[in-house]
Amino acid sequence: MPANRPIDLSSRAVEGGFANPVFDAQAVFAAVLQAISRPGTVADCGSRAAPPAPLSPAQGAILLALADAETGLFVEAADAALEAWLGFQTGARLTEAAGAEIAVAGRFDRSALGRFPLGTLAYPDRSATLIVEVPSFNAGPPLRLSGPGVRGSAEIRPAGLGEGFVAARRANRALAPCGLDLLLTCGSRVLALPRSTLVEEA
Amino acid sequence: MTSTTAYNFAYLDEQTKRMIRRAILKAVAIPGYQVPFASREMPMPYGWGTGGVQVTAAIIGPDDVLKVIDQGSDDTTNAVSIRAFFARVANVAVTTKTGEATIVQTRHRIPEAPLSEGQTMVYQVPIPEPLRFLEPRETETRIMHALEEYGLMHVKLYEDIAQHGHIATTYAYPVKVEGRYVMDPSPIPKFDNPKMDDSPALQLFGAGREQRIYAIPPYTSVESLDFEDHPFAVQRFSQPCGLCGATGVYLDEIVTDDRGGRLHACSDTDYCEERRAAGHFGADGAPVPAEARP
Numbered sequence: 001m002p003a004n005r006p007i008d009l010s011s012r013a014v015e016g017g018f019a020n021p022v023f024d025a026q027a028v029f030a031a032v033l034q035a036i037s038r039p040g041t042v043a044d045c046g047s048r049a050a051p052p053a054p055l056s057p058a059q060g061a062i063l064l065a066l067a068d069a070e071t072g073l074f075v076e077a078a079d080a081a082l083e084a085w086l087g088f089q090t091g092a093r094l095t096e097a098a099g100a101e102i103a104v105a106g107r108f109d110r111s112a113l114g115r116f117p118l119g120t121l122a123y124p125d126r127s128a129t130l131i132v133e134v135p136s137f138n139a140g141p142p143l144r145l146s147g148p149g150v151r152g153s154a155e156i157r158p159a160g161l162g163e164g165f166v167a168a169r170r171a172n173r174a175l176a177p178c179g180l181d182l183l184l185t186c187g188s189r190v191l192a193l194p195r196s197t198l199v200e201e202a
Numbered sequence: 203m204t205s206t207t208a209y210n211f212a213y214l215d216e217q218t219k220r221m222i223r224r225a226i227l228k229a230v231a232i233p234g235y236q237v238p239f240a241s242r243e244m245p246m247p248y249g250w251g252t253g254g255v256q257v258t259a260a261i262i263g264p265d266d267v268l269k270v271i272d273q274g275s276d277d278t279t280n281a282v283s284i285r286a287f288f289a290r291v292a293n294v295a296v297t298t299k300t301g302e303a304t305i306v307q308t309r310h311r312i313p314e315a316p317l318s319e320g321q322t323m324v325y326q327v328p329i330p331e332p333l334r335f336l337e338p339r340e341t342e343t344r345i346m347h348a349l350e351e352y353g354l355m356h357v358k359l360y361e362d363i364a365q366h367g368h369i370a371t372t373y374a375y376p377v378k379v380e381g382r383y384v385m386d387p388s389p390i391p392k393f394d395n396p397k398m399d400d401s402p403a404l405q406l407f408g409a410g411r412e413q414r415i416y417a418i419p420p421y422t423s424v425e426s427l428d429f430e431d432h433p434f435a436v437q438r439f440s441q442p443c444g445l446c447g448a449t450g451v452y453l454d455e456i457v458t459d460d461r462g463g464r465l466h467a468c469s470d471t472d473y474c475e476e477r478r479a480a481g482h483f484g485a486d487g488a489p490v491p492a493e494a495r496p
Contacts, residue, residue, distance in 0.1 A: 022211045026263045029223045033261065037230045037404045037419045038319075066227075068220050101224070121348035125228040125237045148233045148380055149419035151402075177382060181231045194231035196380065196419075 013084040016050030018064055024048045028065035032183065035192035040145045040154035042137055042191050052082045056133045058185035059104055067092040067102055074100035074116075074128075104131045108161070108182055110168045116180055124177040127195075131183045134160045137191060142202035145193070155202055156191065158184055169199040212259040212292040218242055222260035222415070226406060229417035234379030235347070236330050236414040244410065251284055252410030254307050254326035258288065261322065261406070262305060267295045269303035274311035274452065274469035281309070298472050310373070312394040314451050314473040317403035319420065325388040327409040330416065332376045332386040352384045355427060363432055372437065378425045379418060387424075393436045393452045398424040443468045444486030446477035 018024035031043035051060025054077050067073050069091035075082060078094055086092050097103060097115040105112065108130055119127030134140075140159035143166070146152070172179045172195060179195035193199060210216065218240075225239040244252040262268065268288050272281040276298035284307060285296045297303050300313040307324040317323065329335075333343045336354045346352065355376055362370045375392035379385050387395060388407060398405060398418060405418040418424060428434035442449045445467045453466040465486050468474035483489045 022216060023264065025216065025219070026211075029219075030261070030263055032227065033223075033230070033404075036227055037417075066220055066224055068217060070217075070221065071224070122344050123238075124232050124235060125225070127228075129227065148422040149230075151421045177232050177235060181227070196231060196233060 010081070010084065012052060012081055013088040016052070016060065016085065017089040018048055018061075021064075024061070025065040028061045032062060032065070032190060032192070035183070035190050036149075036181070036194050038149045039147065039192055039194060039197040040150055040156050042189050045188050045190055047188055052079075052085050054078075054133075055082065055104065056185050057188045058190050059131050059133060061188070062131060062183065062185070062190065063092070063102065063104075064089055069093075072099045072101045074103040074105075076103075076105045100128045102131065103128050106132070107165075108132050108168060108180075109164050110171055112168065112180060113171060113175070118175055118180065119178040121178065124179075127178060127180060129181045129183060131185060133185050134158045135186070136160070137184075137186050137189065144200045144202040145197050146200075147197045149194075150197065158186070158191065166199055166201055169193070173198060209291050211264075212262050212288070213245075214242065214256065214259045218256075219260045222256055225415045226257065226260065226417065229406070229415050230404070230419050232383075233418055233422050234383030234385040234416060236385075236409075236416045238413055239415050241410045241413040245287075246283070248411035249328060251280060251307070251309055251326035253408030253412075253415070254309070254324050254410075255284060255287070255408075256410060257324045257406050257408035257415060258305060258307050259292070261324075262288065262292055262294060264292070264294065266304045267297050267302055268305050268307065269297050269300060269472075270307045271311055271313070271470075271472075272309045274313075274454070275471045277471060299476070300470075300472055310389045310391075311452070311469060312390060312397045314448075314468070314470040315476075317397075317401055319402045321403040323401075323403050323405045325390075325405065325407045327386065327388045327407050327414070328411070329374075330386055330407065330409040330412050330414040332374075332384050347383060350382065352378075355384055356429075359427060359429070363429070369428070369432060369434075375434075376427050378427060380423050381425075384427070385416065385418075385424075391437060391452055392426065392434075395424070395426045395434070396436065400424075439466065441466055442484055443474060443477075444484045446474045446482045446487065447484035448474070448477055448482070 028045045035043040045058045045061040049060035067090045072095040073092040116128035136159040138157045140157045145154045182193040184191045225237045229237045270281045270285040272278040300315040309326045374389045407416045426434040444465045452469045454469045456465040
């Protein structure tokens, strides 16, 4: 996406942001922190953001809370209206997948490991956080989680992850300490699967 | 500071909070790895907890209840001033009771009372790099972490044994997190190291001058480095707390006069006060009268 395209400030771009930026950002961050420090826990971002398609309310809220002009942002299938909204609301410009710190994608599969930054052994934090919307958190096949943040093991049932999700997670975990961190969103809710979480078919 | 309206909530500007929040999320995703962050000037000198203060400022919300301890005490300068700082710039509730706090910012202790799932520990860290005194070059220590090359640390502990007959490190005792990163637990006494392992609370570490943030998620393995024939052991005290009679807690030695008088008392003042309020007392303490108890 050309970086020098003028931002279209239609009325859509200025609507749907945080009503109270300081406290909304803190609440959304607290939800994401809760989710990522306790994988398998579903946290609610509330109805704080109304982003244009294809972002869901949780995805919009997370980008508003975490992205700014310093953040490489990638959104799959983003159009000019979304770019304008993100530009107005966060100051962030969209970037290539290979330069993304935060990326919104349709699914997490093995190809994601080739598209987004994975970090390096010296700087494993220089890796993308991938945000993927799923249709449901409790209608999919059961997955068993273990690892840091999980007491013993936990079970989740997100739907719509697609074939090869567990294999892609295994490949991602083999890159440790590098790898992608995954936030699954469903409407206004978020569930995190950081790279450290082991995901198996239950 | 007479007015808080001139400051953003929790002092830091929103851009800084976002930067710190992104670093915290990466730190949690890579337990024990030190994430670089653009530490800001704070209205207190480096060495007074600027890293912990920035982490607390980035996570705290209006509904949080903050407790701040300095070497276990709620009443010393560092603890009192940081607590007052957040009460003023974030208008949050503050407490000295461990059980009531949602965030506990600490300098060099972990409370005696067990932590719970809703709580977050924020540690103030002076030197986050556990290998720094063995290898001064950041470029080298970064490679050592990348390659999981921690032999030097074991040599250091072995030299302790060769010289003193035991591992003489008593605080900032190095730990290994989730079997991967060797991490400085901050200068807590090694007595507190076992409390980090499999803790239900989220543990965040901020080093302001050194510009690093790292984390231990809840229920994460934290292992103190040792040898099979020299297993890790915590300090033991020969006597109970002089004020509340507690055993199995970390004690401070307090000089009471100029004739060699000594009092050994709980370093965790809140724990000690709660025990005394419940009617316990030690050899040097008088029982709290029943009518004075809460």
